[in-house]
Amino acid sequence: MRIVTASEMYEVDRFTMEEVGLEGKMLMENAGRAIAEGIMKEISKQDEILVLTGPGNNGGDGFVIARTLYLKGYRVRVYSLVPEEKIKGDALYHLNILQNVGVPFHRLQNGELAVRLEGMDVIIDAMLGIGTKGALRSPYAEIVDKANKCEQAMRFAVDIPTGLSSDEGVETEVAFKAHKTFTVQCPKESAFIEANAQYYGELEVVDIGLFTESLVNRPGKKVWLKEDVVRTFPVRERFSHKGSHGRGLIIGGAPNMPGAVMMAARAALRAGAGLVSIAASHHLISTIAPYVPEATYTDLNLKTLDIDSFHAAAVGMGLGRSEQSASLFEDILRLANIPIIIDADGLYHLKKMKNMLKEHTAPVVLTPHFKEAADLLDTTVSALKQNPFSLTRAFSTEYGVYFLLKGPYTIITTTDGDQYVVTTGNESLAKGGSGDVLSGILLGLLLQSHHITEALCNGRFIHGKTAEILTRHTHSRYDLLASDVIEGLPMTLRTICK
Numbered sequence: 001m002r003i004v005t006a007s008e009m010y011e012v013d014r015f016t017m018e019e020v021g022l023e024g025k026m027l028m029e030n031a032g033r034a035i036a037e038g039i040m041k042e043i044s045k046q047d048e049i050l051v052l053t054g055p056g057n058n059g060g061d062g063f064v065i066a067r068t069l070y071l072k073g074y075r076v077r078v079y080s081l082v083p084e085e086k087i088k089g090d091a092l093y094h095l096n097i098l099q100n101v102g103v104p105f106h107r108l109q110n111g112e113l114a115v116r117l118e119g120m121d122v123i124i125d126a127m128l129g130i131g132t133k134g135a136l137r138s139p140y141a142e143i144v145d146k147a148n149k150c151e152q153a154m155r156f157a158v159d160i161p162t163g164l165s166s167d168e169g170v171e172t173e174v175a176f177k178a179h180k181t182f183t184v185q186c187p188k189e190s191a192f193i194e195a196n197a198q199y200y201g202e203l204e205v206v207d208i209g210l211f212t213e214s215l216v217n218r219p220g221k222k223v224w225l226k227e228d229v230v231r232t233f234p235v236r237e238r239f240s241h242k243g244s245h246g247r248g249l250i251i252g253g254a255p256n257m258p259g260a261v262m263m264a265a266r267a268a269l270r271a272g273a274g275l276v277s278i279a280a281s282h283h284l285i286s287t288i289a290p291y292v293p294e295a296t297y298t299d300l301n302l303k304t305l306d307i308d309s310f311h312a313a314a315v316g317m318g319l320g321r322s323e324q325s326a327s328l329f330e331d332i333l334r335l336a337n338i339p340i341i342i343d344a345d346g347l348y349h350l351k352k353m354k355n356m357l358k359e360h361t362a363p364v365v366l367t368p369h370f371k372e373a374a375d376l377l378d379t380t381v382s383a384l385k386q387n388p389f390s391l392t393r394a395f396s397t398e399y400g401v402y403f404l405l406k407g408p409y410t411i412i413t414t415t416d417g418d419q420y421v422v423t424t425g426n427e428s429l430a431k432g433g434s435g436d437v438l439s440g441i442l443l444g445l446l447l448q449s450h451h452i453t454e455a456l457c458n459g460r461f462i463h464g465k466t467a468e469i470l471t472r473h474t475h476s477r478y479d480l481l482a483s484d485v486i487e488g489l490p491m492t493l494r495t496i497c498k
């Protein structure tokens with residue numbers, strides 16, 4: 001499912017209207033009806049409903065929503081924040097129909113906030129959509145503030161909550177706090193910015209028949225969905241053998257962190273890797289081995305370890321941050337000619353030698369969380385949280401790496417700048433060890449997949465999905481351990497990736 005900026009959405013609208021020939025009025029009818037259908041599932045006919053409308057087409061959607069609800073017997077009225085003469089085009093067309101049908105219609109009088117919001121059971125925000133520029137002006141800011149204070153009301157936003165930008169990189173002062181947002185055709189970029197989650201609430205995408213084909217030549221931004229996992233998950237052939245599913249290497253294991261490589265190895269095997277080897281300090285091997293008997297072990301000595309005899313490797317989990325491990329990491333990066341995942345302490349060392357990435361020809365996957373990513377990108381966490389798409393895309397294309405920016409909305413960027421968002425999972429994953437398990441799953445899938453992007457998206461998807469399944473059935477969001485996710489993988493794999 002495509003993610004768009006405002007300008008991309010306007011291009012989709014233009015293409016659909018001018019080149020395909022669907023009229024704007026009809027699209028507005030489709031949008032309003034689809035959103036009204038969604039809202040009707042959440043409200044009752046006893047509810048008092050207020051639709052707040054603005055001057056543009058977002059307001060036009062609001063007129064169609066109000067008419068649809070009214071004709072179905074709901075108690076609805078419309079309150080326009082602008083005088084009728086400001087309403088034009090398709091929105092005016094639908095305003096006329098609204099008034100012909102007899103839906104109660106009021107408008108802001110002489111700048112007074114005469115609208116009664118208190119006591120409303122449902123408030124629908126169709127004030128501003130993707131045409132919003134800058135901070136809200138009066139009277140929008142005041143009305144939005146009043147609506148947010150109506151604690152008893154269910155609040156729905158049309159397309160985007162009024163006050164938010166569609167694009168990343170814009171700070172919000174005041175915006176409508178929706179319990180649920182019905183967004184038209186494609187999620188907007190801003191829906192995946194952490195600070196906006198409190199405004200969007202739940203997000204539902206409504207299909208109104210727009211054509212997104214006009215965007216094919218732009219770098220893609222998509223949400224990776226279950227159907228994508230089902231379509232692309234590696235198939236295990238009937239006559240395959242362990243070698244067919246890849247030989248993976250996990251390098252790490254500082255004496256005080258034996259768990260990281262252990263969990264990564266178990267996760268890789270549970271995700272389907274054929275063979276997994278752990279290269280760790282020899283003191284550690286006897287500690288780890290009983291917990292992962294399926295793995296093989298080798299002393300972490302680059303004179304004897306042939307990295308390229310493996311199909312892919314993961315490095316950094318529990319590697320340590322000493323000078324010695326820094327030079328070990330540098331040697332690994334110089335020597336490895338296979339796809340390599342760099343996580344945790346590997347990312348820490350990489351900061352000082354990231355120019356090596358430009359010379360490195362084999363695929364490199366970086367899996368930082370926001371703090372690690374901000375350090376790598378020489379920026380701040382808050383700047384990265386505001387602009388995660390553009391900043392990670394710039395880094396990926398400059399350094400030629402795959403970049404998996406870990407978070408509730410994980411953004412995966414390819415070396416070409418295409419981006420995928422994976423939203424599975426919940427706060428139970430905010431715990432030590434989660435990253436090690438994810439790296440292991442990613443390695444397991446990298447070994448089995450033809451495409452790195454698919455391996456990364458599928459790996460991150462099943463990691464989050466497993467946490468969702470476990471916290472729905474057997475665990476809470478407090479107690480779930482990273483290793484529980486490894487043991488829960490079978491449930492996900494049995495249901496999603498048959």
Ligand SMILES: NC(=O)C1=CN([C@@H]2O[C@H](COP(=O)(O)OP(=O)(O)OC[C@H]3O[C@@H](n4cnc5c(N)ncnc54)[C@H](OP(=O)(O)O)[C@@H]3O)[C@@H](O)[C@H]2O)[C@@H](O)CC1
Nearest residue numbers: 027028056057058128129130131132133134135136137159
């Ligand atoms: N085919 C289509 O196009 C379809 C479109 N659809 C729907 O249309 C929506 C986009 O409609 P749109 O382009 O009319 O923009 P929209 O956001 O309604 O309002 C623009 C107005 O806002 C005003 N304004 C801006 N910033 C402001 C601020 N900070 N504070 C206060 N005011 C501000 C600005 O005023 P100005 O600055 O020009 O004075 C301008 O008049 C889209 O989100 C979707 O819901 C669907 O029906 C599907 C088909």
Ligand SMILES: [K+]
Nearest residue numbers: 125128160162
């Ligand atoms: K809106």
